[in-house]
Amino acid sequence: MDFAGSEPVVEETRDGQKAPLDSSGIQDWQEDLSRAPISTKIVVAGGFGVGKTTLVGSVSEIEPLTTEALMTQASEATDDLAATPEKTTTTVAMDFGRITLEDDLVLYLFGTPGQQRFWFMWDDLVRGAIGAVVMADTRRLEDCFPALDYFESCGVPYVVAVNHFEGTTAYAAEDVREALSVPARVPVVIMDARERATVVKSLLALVGHALDVAPV
Secondary structure: OOOOOOOOEEEEEEOOOOEEEEOOOOOOHHOOOHHHHEEEEEEEEEOOOOOOHHHHHOOOOOOOOOEHHHHHEHHHHOOOOOOOOOEEEEOOOOOOEEEEEEEEEEEEEOOOOOHHHHHHHHHHOOOOOEEEEEOOHHHHHHHHHHHHHHHHHHHHEEEEEEEOOOOOOOOHHHHHHHHHHOOOOOOOEEEEOHHHHHHHHHHHHHHHHHHHOOOO
């Protein structure tokens, strides 16, 4: 079969540009040794039902790994569903996803379980992370205090991402900062865990903050 004169195979990148592919499917930038991809680990934390699994799933470029288990009557006394009555499953270990923000920057996302009985796993999940996204629900701000205290105590950079649920009052980022007593140095962003663009903005805020506070 003669392919002479045929159009070169191209792949559209995230910025809408066309990048030529060779027969193996490798892009030009992948063979540039001066731009070796940088892989970083980010933790997504927060209270029960705040949207951590949704966040990871909305931006992951691979099929996200989840450890969702059906909720039973045995957890009724400890898992408050008043704000999320439609929730039927819960994370019992972690969520995992991957997103390429730039050609040479890959983020691996690890979502933590929210319930107190699973907090013993946090130390292992956080090990090696450059920072954390602490998610908050304005209807239950107190649920994110344990995560805030945890990352403050261990010195891991973090940002607060307020997940705005439909039908709830929209608050300004500075109002949430004041309510949570979050230091001025910590970014606070408003986002929707279902909308990829707002999640990416939150991740970029964390990466920028982690770089700003990293030792010289």
